[in-house]
Amino acid sequence: MRRLPVYFVLDVSESMVGENLQKLEEGLNSIIRTLRQDPQALETVYVSVIAFAGKAKTIVPLIEVASFYPPKLPIGGGTSLGGALFHLMAELDKSVVKTTQERKGDWKPIIYLITDGKPTDSVSSAIAKWKSEYANKTTLVAIALGKYADIGVLKQLTEHTMILENTCDEDFKKFIAWITDSVKSQSKSVSDAPTDSANLAKIDETVLSLIKDVRDLRPADPDYVILTGRCQRTRLPYLMKYERNTQAVKLQDFAIDVTHYMVSGCYPVGEEYFEWSDATTTQLKINTSELLGTPGCPHCGNISAFGMCACGGIMCLNGPGTAVCPWCEEEAVFSPGSVGKEGFDVNRARG
Numbered sequence: 001m002r003r004l005p006v007y008f009v010l011d012v013s014e015s016m017v018g019e020n021l022q023k024l025e026e027g028l029n030s031i032i033r034t035l036r037q038d039p040q041a042l043e044t045v046y047v048s049v050i051a052f053a054g055k056a057k058t059i060v061p062l063i064e065v066a067s068f069y070p071p072k073l074p075i076g077g078g079t080s081l082g083g084a085l086f087h088l089m090a091e092l093d094k095s096v097v098k099t100t101q102e103r104k105g106d107w108k109p110i111i112y113l114i115t116d117g118k119p120t121d122s123v124s125s126a127i128a129k130w131k132s133e134y135a136n137k138t139t140l141v142a143i144a145l146g147k148y149a150d151i152g153v154l155k156q157l158t159e160h161t162m163i164l165e166n167t168c169d170e171d172f173k174k175f176i177a178w179i180t181d182s183v184k185s186q187s188k189s190v191s192d193a194p195t196d197s198a199n200l201a202k203i204d205e206t207v208l209s210l211i212k213d214v215r216d217l218r219p220a221d222p223d224y225v226i227l228t229g230r231c232q233r234t235r236l237p238y239l240m241k242y243e244r245n246t247q248a249v250k251l252q253d254f255a256i257d258v259t260h261y262m263v264s265g266c267y268p269v270g271e272e273y274f275e276w277s278d279a280t281t282t283q284l285k286i287n288t289s290e291l292l293g294t295p296g297c298p299h300c301g302n303i304s305a306f307g308m309c310a311c312g313g314i315m316c317l318n319g320p321g322t323a324v325c326p327w328c329e330e331e332a333v334f335s336p337g338s339v340g341k342e343g344f345d346v347n348r349a350r351g
Helices: 017-034 038-044 081-095 124-133 151-159 169-192
Strands: 006-009 043-052 056-064 110-115 137-144 160-164 224-230 237-250 255-268 284-287 304-309 315-319 321-326 329-333 344-350
Touching: 006 081, 006 169, 017 043, 038 043, 038 169, 043 081, 043 304, 081 124, 110 151, 124 151, 137 151, 137 169, 151 255, 160 169, 160 284, 169 224, 169 344, 224 344, 237 304, 329 344
Parallel strands: 006 043, 006 110, 110 137, 137 160, 224 315
Antiparallel strands: 043 056, 224 237, 237 255, 284 344, 304 315, 321 329
C-alpha cells in the first residue's frame, strides 16, 4: 500500500514558550482526531513529528494515523533551522519508500514547517542541499507564526511560505483547520486520481497570508527577551519571557519613541530544556533597566523569579536574606536595595 507521508517540523525554541506551544500541542491533537474520522486519510496518511530548538530530534517516527499519539512538545534554547533541515532530509532518506522497477513507492511527502523566530545557526548549506536534492521530491509548506519570524529564510525554501500574524485562539484554530483540510485534500487526490502535485486547501486570507514576493517580507528584529532561571527550592528551571514594547514619550516640544521589554509570563520547564538547547550558543546580554516587570516563580510560588547570583545564574526569591544558588550551590545575600536603579547585565537566551 502506498503511503502519504506527512511531516510536522516544529520550532520549540524559548520564544514558543507559553500559549503558542500549548496551541501547537492542542492543534496536533485536533488534526489527528479529525483525520481518524476520514476513511481516505486512515488508508493513506502516515504522520511524523520533528521538533527543533538548539538541536533537532524526531519525537514521533513516521506512523499511521490510527496509531499516532500526539506527543508533549519539549522546549529548548536556540532556533537551529539549518540543523532541523539536515535532520529532516536524513529522516526522508530513511523513512520514505522510493519507487523502483519492482514497486511503487510512497506518495510525495508533504511537510509543514512551523516557526516563530529567526535561525541561530548557519542555514545556507542546508538550504542549498534542500533546493538541489529535496525540493522537487516534496511539498514543503513553511508557516511563520507571528510577525517576528525570518520570512526571508523561509521564502528561500518554498513557494508555499505563509504567515499567521495574529496567533489569537480563533485564528489559530482556523489555521489548524486549514492544515487538516489540506492533508485531507491531498489524501483524497492521491486516492481518487493519483498525482504528486500539491493540493492544499483554499487559504482564508483574513487569517493566513501567502508571501508571494520579497517585497512582502517583514523585518526580522529581536522583539523578545528570554531569561532562564532556576527555582531555589525545587532546583527546576523556568523561562521568563519579555516582549518588546515601544511607546511615544512627550517632551516639551517633541516626542521620542522609547523601547523596553514588558514581562509577558514565566513558565516552568523541565531539565530536558537543556538537552534541546544548543550548548555552544554564546549567551547575549541585556541590562535589567530595559526590562519591566518581575514575575513570580512558577514552581514554588516565591514572589520574585528574578534574583541573580554572583555566578550569573538567575533564581527565585521570597524576599531579602541569604539564599543558596541552585546553579553554583553557593550562598548569596540579597538586601532590599541590592538591585539599584542603574540595572545590571544578565544573560539573555538567543531564542
